[in-house]
Amino acid sequence: MSDTVEGREAVALLERTRTTVHPQLRASVESLPGSVRRVAMYHFGWEHADGTPAAGSAGKAIRPALVLAAARALGGDPQPAVRAAAAVELAHNFTLLHDDVIDEDPTRRHRPTAWTVFGTPDAIIAGDAMLALALRLLAEDRHPAAAAASERLAACVIELCAGQQADCAFEERAPHEVSLEDCLGMAMAKTGALLGCACALGALYAGADEEEAAAMDAFGREAGLAFQLIDDLIGIWGDPARTGKPVGADLAAHKKSLPVVAALASGTPAGAELAELYGGPMDAAAVSRATAAVDRAGGRDWAQLQAADRMARAVHELSRAVPDLAAAGDLLALAEFVTRRTR
Amino acid sequence: MSDTVEGREAVALLERTRTTVHPQLRASVESLPGSVRRVAMYHFGWEHADGTPAAGSAGKAIRPALVLAAARALGGDPQPAVRAAAAVELAHNFTLLHDDVIDEDPTRRHRPTAWTVFGTPDAIIAGDAMLALALRLLAEDRHPAAAAASERLAACVIELCAGQQADCAFEERAPHEVSLEDCLGMAMAKTGALLGCACALGALYAGADEEEAAAMDAFGREAGLAFQLIDDLIGIWGDPARTGKPVGADLAAHKKSLPVVAALASGTPAGAELAELYGGPMDAAAVSRATAAVDRAGGRDWAQLQAADRMARAVHELSRAVPDLAAAGDLLALAEFVTRRTR
Numbered sequence: 001m002s003d004t005v006e007g008r009e010a011v012a013l014l015e016r017t018r019t020t021v022h023p024q025l026r027a028s029v030e031s032l033p034g035s036v037r038r039v040a041m042y043h044f045g046w047e048h049a050d051g052t053p054a055a056g057s058a059g060k061a062i063r064p065a066l067v068l069a070a071a072r073a074l075g076g077d078p079q080p081a082v083r084a085a086a087a088v089e090l091a092h093n094f095t096l097l098h099d100d101v102i103d104e105d106p107t108r109r110h111r112p113t114a115w116t117v118f119g120t121p122d123a124i125i126a127g128d129a130m131l132a133l134a135l136r137l138l139a140e141d142r143h144p145a146a147a148a149a150s151e152r153l154a155a156c157v158i159e160l161c162a163g164q165q166a167d168c169a170f171e172e173r174a175p176h177e178v179s180l181e182d183c184l185g186m187a188m189a190k191t192g193a194l195l196g197c198a199c200a201l202g203a204l205y206a207g208a209d210e211e212e213a214a215a216m217d218a219f220g221r222e223a224g225l226a227f228q229l230i231d232d233l234i235g236i237w238g239d240p241a242r243t244g245k246p247v248g249a250d251l252a253a254h255k256k257s258l259p260v261v262a263a264l265a266s267g268t269p270a271g272a273e274l275a276e277l278y279g280g281p282m283d284a285a286a287v288s289r290a291t292a293a294v295d296r297a298g299g300r301d302w303a304q305l306q307a308a309d310r311m312a313r314a315v316h317e318l319s320r321a322v323p324d325l326a327a328a329g330d331l332l333a334l335a336e337f338v339t340r341r342t343r
Numbered sequence: 344m345s346d347t348v349e350g351r352e353a354v355a356l357l358e359r360t361r362t363t364v365h366p367q368l369r370a371s372v373e374s375l376p377g378s379v380r381r382v383a384m385y386h387f388g389w390e391h392a393d394g395t396p397a398a399g400s401a402g403k404a405i406r407p408a409l410v411l412a413a414a415r416a417l418g419g420d421p422q423p424a425v426r427a428a429a430a431v432e433l434a435h436n437f438t439l440l441h442d443d444v445i446d447e448d449p450t451r452r453h454r455p456t457a458w459t460v461f462g463t464p465d466a467i468i469a470g471d472a473m474l475a476l477a478l479r480l481l482a483e484d485r486h487p488a489a490a491a492a493s494e495r496l497a498a499c500v501i502e503l504c505a506g507q508q509a510d511c512a513f514e515e516r517a518p519h520e521v522s523l524e525d526c527l528g529m530a531m532a533k534t535g536a537l538l539g540c541a542c543a544l545g546a547l548y549a550g551a552d553e554e555e556a557a558a559m560d561a562f563g564r565e566a567g568l569a570f571q572l573i574d575d576l577i578g579i580w581g582d583p584a585r586t587g588k589p590v591g592a593d594l595a596a597h598k599k600s601l602p603v604v605a606a607l608a609s610g611t612p613a614g615a616e617l618a619e620l621y622g623g624p625m626d627a628a629a630v631s632r633a634t635a636a637v638d639r640a641g642g643r644d645w646a647q648l649q650a651a652d653r654m655a656r657a658v659h660e661l662s663r664a665v666p667d668l669a670a671a672g673d674l675l676a677l678a679e680f681v682t683r684r685t686r
Contacts, residue, residue: 033505033532035512098471102464121445121511124467128441128474129504135478136497139490147482147490154479161472162376168464169378189376 010337013330017065017085018058020078024086025058028137032129039126043097043114057109062338063088066198067205069330070216073322076206083141084149084201090134091153092194095160097127102168131157145204148213152204156197163190170256175264175278183261184225192224195338199331203321215321222314223335229307230339232257233300236291248287251294254278258306263299270297311339353680356673360408360428361401363421367429368401371480375472382469386440386457402452405681406431409541410548412673413559416665419549426484427492427544433477434496435537438503440470445511474500488547491556495547499540506532513599518607518621526604527568535567538681542674546664558664565657566678572650573682575600576643579634591630594637597621601649606642613639654682 029040041047045056064085068078099105100113101123107113115123138150166186170178199220200213208216235250235257250257256264263271264278274293277286294300314335315325322328372383384390388399407428411421442448443456444466450456458466481493509529513521542563543556551559578593578600593600599607606614607621617636620629637643657678658668665671 032501033508035508036501036504094471098467102467122508124441124445125504125508125511128437128471129501131471131474132478132497132500132504135475135482136494136501139478139482139493139497150482150493151479154475154482157475158375158379158472158479161379161468161475165376165378165465165468168468 004336006333006336007340009330009333013069013333014061014065014337017061017068020068021061021064021082021085021089022058024082025064025089028086028090028133029130032133035122036126036129039097039114039118039122040093040130042117043093043108043126045109045111049112049117056111059089059093059109061089062334063092063194063198065334066195066220066331067202069328069334070199070202070220071206072202073318073328073331074203074206074208074212074216075327076202078202078205080143081202081205083137083143084146084205085198087134087137087149087153088194088198088201090130090137091157091160094127094131094134094157095164095194097123097130099164101127102164143205145201145207148204149201152197152200152213152217156193159189159193163188163193166190171254175256175261175275178256178261178264180258180261180265183256183258187228187258188221188225191228192221195224195227196220208321212321215317218317219314219321219331219335222310222317223338226307226310226314226335227338229258229303229310232259233303233307236260236294237300248291251287251290252282254282259294259299259303261299262302263294263297266297266299268297270294307339311335347679349676349679350683352673352676356412356676357404357408357680360404360411363411364404364407364425364428364432365401367425368407368432371429371433371476372473375476378465379469379472382440382457382461382465383436383473385460386436386451386469388452388454392455392460399454400452402432402436404432405677406435406537406541408677409538409563409674410545412671412677413542413545413563414549415545416661416671416674417546417549417551417555417559418670419545421545421548423486424545424548426480426486427489427548428541430477430480430492430496431537431541431544433473433480434500434503437470437474437477437500438507438537440466440473442507444470445507486548488544488550491547492544495540495543495556495560499536502532502536506530506534506536509533514597518599518604518618521599521604521607523601523604523608526599526601530571530601531564531568534571535564538567538570539563551664555664558660561660562657562664562674562678565653565660566681569650569653569657569678570681572601572646572653575602576646576650579603579637580643591634594630594633595625597625602637602642602646604642605645606637606640609640609642611640613637613641650682654678 032040038051042049044058045054048054067081067085067088071078071081097114100108101115101120105113106116138146163186167190196217200217203213203216240247263274270293274290277290318328319325375383381394387401388397391397410424410428410431414421414424440457443451444458444463448456449459481489506529510533539560543560546556546559583590606617613636617633620633661671662668
């Protein structure tokens with residue numbers, strides 16, 4: 001992926017974003033009260049479990065990069081939006097901390113998750129504090145866009161909660177009880193909403209009106225859905241050497257990802273076969289058969305077409321906010337990057 | 344307690360507050376996305392677990408009453424502060440939802456807690472959404488005080504998190520490892536901070552300057568600490584018929600409440616006896632001996648004197664914000680009420 005021009009551009013852009021936003025992000029996290037700060041510092045990879053400094057990465061910074069790139073695309077100075085970029089990254093990391101507790105995920109960014117190290121109570125509390133910190137950063141911001149940004153971020157967090165709740169509910173339902181529409185709605189709430197919010201905040205800090213901010217929001221949402229579709233495809237057909245996960249890990253976990261739900265909803269014999277397989281334990285042979293069934297039922301093609309369609313919609317929305325798309329090169333490079341990334 | 348003039352006044356005031364703030368609070372909760380709304384509606388006692396309407400109480404509304412009374416004490420119109428009052432109540436209920444998960448408490452307001460009904464994931468998510476909703480209410484508010492109110496509420500939530508984290512940490516430590524100073528600091532963060540924030544927000548909505556808001560904040564904090572001290576005394580010596588809890592429930596649970604920590608830190612033989620009792624299982628005989636030991640070690644007297652001292656400090660702080668205390672009758676009635684309430 002980083003072999004393409006957009007890929008190299010995006011990688012450089014993310015690197016620059018981290019350099020720009022990291023000091024604000026880190027200063028904010030370090031302002032937390034001691035006990036809560038320690039969990040947060042660990043989560044971001046800045047400290048080991050024993051509190052000694054670590055040189056870990058705090059994530060790719062895709063959302064902060066979208067904030068700054070959206071501001072630039074509308075002719076704004078990205079510098080005043082750095083605080084908003086840090087706020088979005090804090091909100092994102094609040095969701096990671098709580099999602100890991102809820103999903104009982106043992107690892108994150110190749111390290112034990114915070115709840116496994118500090119216990120569930122401390123991980124819940126650190127997530128709560130990180131959410132409050134995100135909204136505090138905007139509340140303390142004297143930029144004229146800060147009030148509208150606060151509104152959008154708070155509304156977005158409520159949507160993220162609804163998405164996470166839907167995700168949990170789907171995993172408990174039988175395969176035929178999850179509709180493709182529900183599943184797309186969940187992905188939009190859980191993944192698209194925050195990418196859209198990041199773009200809208202950047203627009204607001206560049207002085208955009210409500211209509212431009214809404215178009216930027218829609219761009220981020222559609223790109224986010226494309227990203228989720230590609231991510232789900234990688235979860236089934238991705239190269240384990242690149243994804244860092246075993247072959248078919250999502251299928252082995254009975255995950256109701258978008259290609260799977262599309263296959264289940266296809267009304268084809270292959271879809272019925274998949275439903276039967278998903279009703280039982282998924283050993284290597286079952287994973288292999290399920291992988292082929294998703295493909296034959298049309299789940300793979302559907303997801304690829306949807307992803308392309310969503311990216312086309314994203315670019316269309318973007319052109320409403322930035323009529324001369326040449327000014328939006330960074331945003332397009334980021335969108336390309338997230339939809340082709342490897343894990 | 345409701346036999347006193349202040350008591351009757353406070354009860355009437357709380358009733359009026361619920362009538363005023365309830366529509367805003369309920370409309371906000373009903374604006375949440377369906378799945379999250381359901382948990383929140385249950386938590387507030389407005390719906391049964393199956394989603395049918397319930398006539399339950401949503402709590403005493405002490406914090407919203409403080410917001411409105413603080414606005415009135417400074418000569419302000421309480422009506423524009425109703426939104427802020429609802430925001431404070433939402434923030435309070437966010438802490439209840441998460442604290443119940445963290446402490447694994449089975450009941451709240453005489454009903455099964457949300458996590459026991461909907462599961463831990465849904466209760467965590469509903470709490471998250473309620474916190475975001477609280478800050479969203481203020482972000483959407485066009486009142487000139489809204490920005491400063493957002494800052495204070497977000498900062499307060501971070502302090503609440505630190506308080507809850509300290510509480511969890513104390514419960515895991517050996518009795519002699521918890522100092523009285525740590526314990527007072529924890530109570531200030533966990534209980535005082537939000538009562539202080541409620542008073543400060545009311546002041547801001549009445550047009551108070553930063554100094555008046557800070558004095559109101561200090562009033563609420565000191566009153567909050569007095570409340571906690573009285574609450575801890577009731578937890579040991581309260582009449583079970585009035586508290587609804589068995590005799591000595593806090594001691595039976597090895598709770599490191601303020602009178603207990605004061606007794607442990609007393610350096611008296613009775614304090615040593617208490618430490619030894621707390622090292623073992625607390626049956627009825629042990630509870631009875633521990634109760635006497637806290638008393639003999641001076642924990643009871645200390646807590647009563649501290650509570651009186653804190654109330655004196657509260658009134659002194661209040662007089663800095665409201666030089667003619669006659670205007671602050673409602674606030675004083677509420678402070679009297681919370682420090683003498685039965686559970």
